[in-house]
Amino acid sequence: MSNEKNIAEQEEVVDITQDEEVKVSDDQVEVIESDEPKANEDKSDEKIAELETKLEEAENKALRAQADFDNFRRRTRLEQEAAQKYRAQSLVSEIIPALDNFERALQIDADNEQTKSLLQGVQMVYNQLVQALQNEGVEAIKSVGEQFDPNFHQAVMQVEDENYDSNIVVEELQKGYKLKDRVIRPSMVKVNQ
Known part of the structure; x- marks a missing residue:
């Protein structure tokens, strides 16, 4: 009969919300309420936003550096052409x-x-x-x-x-x-x- 009691306890329907964490051991089901998932979600959302901002800044810096390099190459080419044209x-x-x-x-x-x-x-x-x-x-x-x-x-x-x-x-x-x-x-x- 004790086996049947354990099985009945394990089959008992437990209402678990998103804020609850379930730990299952061999003989028991334990429900623990936790505020950590909400805090973790908020922290991860902040971290994602921060990383996206950093990525955007890095992309902007890379684009500016590329544009500066292209301008430098163009200026150098024009200066070389002028130097060749007016060398005499x-x-x-x-x-x-x-x-x-x-x-x-x-x-x-x-x-x-x-x-x-x-x-x-x-x-x-x-x-x-x-x-x-x-x-x-x-x-x-x-x-x-x-x-x-x-x-x-x-x-x-x-x-x-x-x-x-x-x-x-x-x-x-x-x-x-x-x-x-x-x-x-x-x-x-x-x-x-």
Whole structure:
């Protein structure tokens, strides 16, 4: 009969809520009420929210770092392209005054064969220098008869000439040069009022 009593006790229906913990041993069923599951659930929800926030912050940092790196690579590439494009700028800046001197020398009138021969040699050297600069992308800025542009021209005088419209370059006093799309030296010009 004691076996039947134990079986009857084990078969007894026990109403267990979510807040209760059940411990089963060989001969008995013990019901223990506990507040720990609620506290554990709250703690785990807080922990999940905290971890999600940290994950989101880490993802944002990673995206910002990637964007900074992409910007750095793009800037470096553009700087390298500009350096390659304008690599001859300092050399051109130093050669331009020599071209000015060659042009002045070529304006001399030759009165004998020796002077003519010397001028011909100077002309040949001048042409080679101009050709070498053109191969690097250097070109003279057109001025006379052009509309005055402060990006390419430096006005040093103004004149009144009825043969030209207003704000037109009348005379070039010193040649200007540009390397590809960058002005190395603006043209010094006279401008009509």
